[in-house]
Amino acid sequence: MKEGPDIARIGTLIGDPARANMLTALMAGKALTATELSQAAGVTLQTASAHLSKLEDGGLIAQRKQGRHRYFALADASAGTLLESIMGFAASRGHLRHKPGPKDPALRKARVCYDHLAGDYGVRMLDSFVCRGAIETDGENLTMTPAGHEHVAALGIDVSGLSSGRRPFCKSCLDWSERRSHLAGTLGKALLSHVFEKGWARRSEDSRVVAFTPEGERRFLALFPVD
Incomplete structure (x- = not known):
């Protein structure tokens, strides 16, 4: 068995298009609800909940509760730095998802x-x-x-x-x-x-x-x- 950090797991979590859209939405620094994130990802609320559970388990996002409401945000600044770095790498290689x-x-x-x-x-x-x-x-x-x-x-x-x-x-x-x-x-x-x-x-x-x-x-x- 290989030892060391499991970058494959992080890559898999970020690499899913729906989860990538959720993480990009959270880069604004705001805490969002599962409904808002499902709209950002273009998936159903049930599917979004499954994605959010994986992201939380992977340490990329954290859940906040306020009364009966649940909000999700990036886990910490290091998660934001990681995503911005990946965006920079993707842009430098011409991997853009849309035209300006x-x-x-x-x-x-x-x-x-x-x-x-x-x-x-x-x-x-x-x-x-x-x-x-x-x-x-x-x-x-x-x-x-x-x-x-x-x-x-x-x-x-x-x-x-x-x-x-x-x-x-x-x-x-x-x-x-x-x-x-x-x-x-x-x-x-x-x-x-x-x-x-x-x-x-x-x-x-x-x-x-x-x-x-x-x-x-x-x-x-x-x-x-x-x-």
């Missing part, structure tokens, strides 16, 4: 990747930190400099609080549309929350798109300039 449509430019510009900003604006944010010397890169490893800590703290974000948990503070995540890294980790999550709290952008309904207002876009580009 009206929503495609908006998704490529700014979207939610589990709980942080992705797309062109997500990549721009990381590039800006690197250009100003706030973040140092060593391949996929990111390290925030003292100047970076000061810059983030000036935004009113509690840097020490972000660094105290088990989740990485500053992490790169391969962007499927830009084919480059954007900023993930607790810092990426905090910065996206900052954008929403300032009213610069809002989440689009039934989509991963992050829609910026004209004023919000101006402020975002000014906050994260790139050479």
Whole structure:
């Protein structure tokens, strides 16, 4: 018997078209009901329940209960990172399921990747930190400099609080549309929350798109300039 991680099982779970559609829907970071996920997958509710049970057993999703209602979400940030990486690999090899449509430019510009900003604006944010010397890169490893800590703290974000948990503070995540890294980790999550709290952008309904207002876009580009 072969020993080591069972990547075949994870590949099988993600490889089913219906389950892949469910996981993609959950990449928006929202908890969804079985009915909503059955619609995203294009299957019956009974079939969706069977798929959800497999995904939960495989550690890709987690179930949340609120009263009599049950909701499903990605298990954690590592599951979101895994899916975004697979999307990036698929896109780089030309494995696309549809031709670009009206929503495609908006998704490529700014979207939610589990709980942080992705797309062109997500990549721009990381590039800006690197250009100003706030973040140092060593391949996929990111390290925030003292100047970076000061810059983030000036935004009113509690840097020490972000660094105290088990989740990485500053992490790169391969962007499927830009084919480059954007900023993930607790810092990426905090910065996206900052954008929403300032009213610069809002989440689009039934989509991963992050829609910026004209004023919000101006402020975002000014906050994260790139050479």
